[in-house]
Amino acid sequence: MSQLAEHKRRRIDELTARTAEGGGVSLFRDAGRRLLRNPTAIVGATIILLFLVIAIFAPLVAPHDPVQRFPELTKDLTVDNIPGPTAGHPFGSDPLGRDFMSRMIYGARQTMFVGVLATLIGLLFGVLFGAVAGAAGGWIDVVIMRFTDVMLALPSLLLAITLVALARQSTQWTVIVAVAIVNVPIFARLLRGSMLAQRESDHVLAARALGVKRRDIVTRHMLPNSLTAVIVQATLTFAVAILDAAALSFLGLGDPDINRAEWGLMLGVDGVRYFEVRPELAYFPALAIILVALGFTLLGEGMREALDPKNRR
Amino acid sequence: MLRVVSRRLIQLFITLLALMTLIFFWLRSLPGGPVDALLGERATPETRARLIKALGYDEPIWVQYGHFLKNVVTGNFGNSIRTGEPVMDVISRSFPATVELAVAAIIIAIGLGVPLGYLAARHRGRALDNATIILTLVGISIPIFFLGYLLKDWLTQSVHLFPPSGRISTGMDNTDVTGLFVLDGLLTREFDASADALWHLVLPALTLATIPLAIIIRITRASVLDVLDADYIRTAEAKGLRNPTVRKRHVLRNAMLPVVTIIGLQTGALLAGAVLTEKVYNWGGLGTLITDSISGSRDYPVLQALILLAAVVFIVVNLLVDLSYAIIDPRVRVR
Numbered sequence: 001m002s003q004l005a006e007h008k009r010r011r012i013d014e015l016t017a018r019t020a021e022g023g024g025v026s027l028f029r030d031a032g033r034r035l036l037r038n039p040t041a042i043v044g045a046t047i048i049l050l051f052l053v054i055a056i057f058a059p060l061v062a063p064h065d066p067v068q069r070f071p072e073l074t075k076d077l078t079v080d081n082i083p084g085p086t087a088g089h090p091f092g093s094d095p096l097g098r099d100f101m102s103r104m105i106y107g108a109r110q111t112m113f114v115g116v117l118a119t120l121i122g123l124l125f126g127v128l129f130g131a132v133a134g135a136a137g138g139w140i141d142v143v144i145m146r147f148t149d150v151m152l153a154l155p156s157l158l159l160a161i162t163l164v165a166l167a168r169q170s171t172q173w174t175v176i177v178a179v180a181i182v183n184v185p186i187f188a189r190l191l192r193g194s195m196l197a198q199r200e201s202d203h204v205l206a207a208r209a210l211g212v213k214r215r216d217i218v219t220r221h222m223l224p225n226s227l228t229a230v231i232v233q234a235t236l237t238f239a240v241a242i243l244d245a246a247a248l249s250f251l252g253l254g255d256p257d258i259n260r261a262e263w264g265l266m267l268g269v270d271g272v273r274y275f276e277v278r279p280e281l282a283y284f285p286a287l288a289i290i291l292v293a294l295g296f297t298l299l300g301e302g303m304r305e306a307l308d309p310k311n312r313r
Numbered sequence: 314m315l316r317v318v319s320r321r322l323i324q325l326f327i328t329l330l331a332l333m334t335l336i337f338f339w340l341r342s343l344p345g346g347p348v349d350a351l352l353g354e355r356a357t358p359e360t361r362a363r364l365i366k367a368l369g370y371d372e373p374i375w376v377q378y379g380h381f382l383k384n385v386v387t388g389n390f391g392n393s394i395r396t397g398e399p400v401m402d403v404i405s406r407s408f409p410a411t412v413e414l415a416v417a418a419i420i421i422a423i424g425l426g427v428p429l430g431y432l433a434a435r436h437r438g439r440a441l442d443n444a445t446i447i448l449t450l451v452g453i454s455i456p457i458f459f460l461g462y463l464l465k466d467w468l469t470q471s472v473h474l475f476p477p478s479g480r481i482s483t484g485m486d487n488t489d490v491t492g493l494f495v496l497d498g499l500l501t502r503e504f505d506a507s508a509d510a511l512w513h514l515v516l517p518a519l520t521l522a523t524i525p526l527a528i529i530i531r532i533t534r535a536s537v538l539d540v541l542d543a544d545y546i547r548t549a550e551a552k553g554l555r556n557p558t559v560r561k562r563h564v565l566r567n568a569m570l571p572v573v574t575i576i577g578l579q580t581g582a583l584l585a586g587a588v589l590t591e592k593v594y595n596w597g598g599l600g601t602l603i604t605d606s607i608s609g610s611r612d613y614p615v616l617q618a619l620i621l622l623a624a625v626v627f628i629v630v631n632l633l634v635d636l637s638y639a640i641i642d643p644r645v646r647v648r
């Protein structure tokens with residue numbers, strides 16, 4: 001029995017794979033090839049890779065410990081005078097006498113961490129709800145969709161502000177979770193939409209006709225084919241996530257840990273407060289945020305172009 | 314048409330009801346409950362007991378929920394914790410400032426965005442197109458509060474071109490009619506007040522317009538490119554219609570549909586952006602009110618009303634957008 005099922009499954013997989021292949025090249029390989037020829041995606045990926053390397057090797061790249069206060073920097077430090085570049089501290093000091101360059105470098109790590117985690121958590125729950133709604137249909141679908149309606153009735157940043165404000169005490173995790181939750185309804189609706197389209201498609205019909213179990217149809221046939229739009233959206237979401245995190249910091253709802261080196265915090269708290277004393281405290285983290293956000297936006301748009309079946313020759 | 318409107322209104326009502334219910338139960342599930350949130354942890358048991366009684370928190374939760382719904386329907390959101398005034402008074406005082414700012418921003422975004430997007434599409438692949446695309450990409454990647462500080466630093470500190478903050482110069486003797494200062498000046502013929510208010514409006518409106526502007530440019534460009542490829546444009550040109558006629562009646566009109574949708578969706582971005590922009594320019598509207606209500610101890614009655622207001626505005630604007638399809642696109646009218 002199980003052997004028969006196994007055989008059947010393999011047969012269906014072959015069939016569905018061939019349907020997706022079209023010209024004999026797999027959909028994903030073809031998309032990958034087009035992605036590599038897409039200048040937008042390449043530029044975006046290069047920027048991200050650069051910052052990713054900095055983030056991973058931060059302890060090796062950074063000249064100092066990002067939380068250590070240096071006597072030579074704190075010596076002349078006042079609210080109206082934050083030391084600029086000196087020997088050993090190429091970017092100068094931050095408002096607490098710490099090495100600004102090291103904080104910028106470690107900032108890559110923290111910022112990526114916040115962005116990636118917020119995106120992944122949002123993606124996970126969005127995919128879960130979207131898949132359940134799309135696969136189950138009926139009243140489950142209605143309930144989930146009405147719930148996303150309620151969440152989408154508020155502009156995303158406003159929803160994030162509300163969530164953090166309602167949490168009373170904000171920590172790094174409230175920020176991550178708030179930014180993640182905001183994206184759940186978007187992912188859920190997107191996935192549900194493609195799942196519904198998949199449900200009507202020929203390869204699902206074929207699988208059903210061959211007697212494949214419902215769960216296997218959902219997990220092996222509908223879900224993998226519906227993920228494209230969600231993956232593109234996730235890439236674009238990353239940019240929004242770090243911008244939203246920065247905005248929350250600016251509004252005083254960010255991570256209260258003064259040792260945390262994260263660009264959004266550095267820009268939204270110190271950068272803005274000391275803008276007239278030392279604008280670099282705002283310029284550098286802002287530039288870093290813009291570049292990373294730009295990188296993910298470019299990659300996302302490139303992916304959308306490359307994965308769009310309309311662009312297949 | 315009427316059926317569509319009534320169905321959407323019912324949907325709006327259900328969404329708002331669900332939102333209110335969520336907020337109600339969330340506030341009550343806070344650690345220590347709303348009373349602790351109001352009083353802080355050092356309150357004496359007597360004060361606590363008095364407040365619990367005054368707010369009706371000693372009643373069963375369903376009774377409280379009923380009261381809450383009744384109050385919301387009658388527009389009674391209680392008093393602000395920070396100032397003690399009725400929430401509706403606080404909100405209606407700040408409302409016009411944000412309306413003025415948001416309207417100015419959307420005028421800038423549409424007024425610049427549609428022509429720029431159109432021009433970029435007509436000059437596809439050339440310098441103007443590329444420059445526009447790069448500009449829009451930066452526009453959506455820049456934290457707008459940073460842009461606000463940047464503009465403020467360059468144009469009010471280094472060059473004294475614009476006032477750095479506020480809605481009107483102190484000492485300007487303006488009469489308050491609608492609360493929209495530019496409009497008030499025109500209505501009461503105090504043109505100097507109008508000009509002064511407009512002067513204060515430029516930088517905040519530009520800052521707030523950034524993201525909608527970038528998105529409107531991109532959508533217009535993409536939409537015009539789609540339409541330019543369409544058969545009916547070739548037909549129109551082939552039958553010898555003059556260029557301006559083709560552009561206005563065939564290209565722009567058909568390209569506007571997605572743009573209108575996006576404009577509706579951007580009201581959301583405007584509401585959220587207003588919170589950031591108003592803080593940068595000390596604007597004194599709803600955004601400032603939100604910031605004030607979340608700094609330090611949270612002013613829950615005000616926050617709760619503001620959240621509902623934002624949802625209502627967002628949903629109603631998008632309803633209006635859907636209805637405007639019928640005006641732009643005759644096909645929708647038939648359906």
